[in-house]
Amino acid sequence: MKTSLKIGTRGSPLALAQTELVIAALKAKHPQLACEIVKIVTSGDKTQATNLPLPENSGGKGLFLKEIEEALLHGEID
16 A cells, blocks of 8 residues: 555635645545645636636636646556
8 A cells, every 4th residue: 555645736715724624534444645745726716707617618628627637647646
């Protein structure tokens, strides 16, 4: 089993709180596990407009998911 994980997440307060909950649950089962939070800025984070485009108009990926999936595929996060 891996002894450390890089967990990718957005930097929003809600995303970070959810990530901390996941880490706590993982550590409850695997106390030796080291977890690193990797904050990822997504297209949705970069868009400052109040009316974000609909997912079907943004290339098929959610505005808040694409960069996280790409980091996972490139081995930057676990």
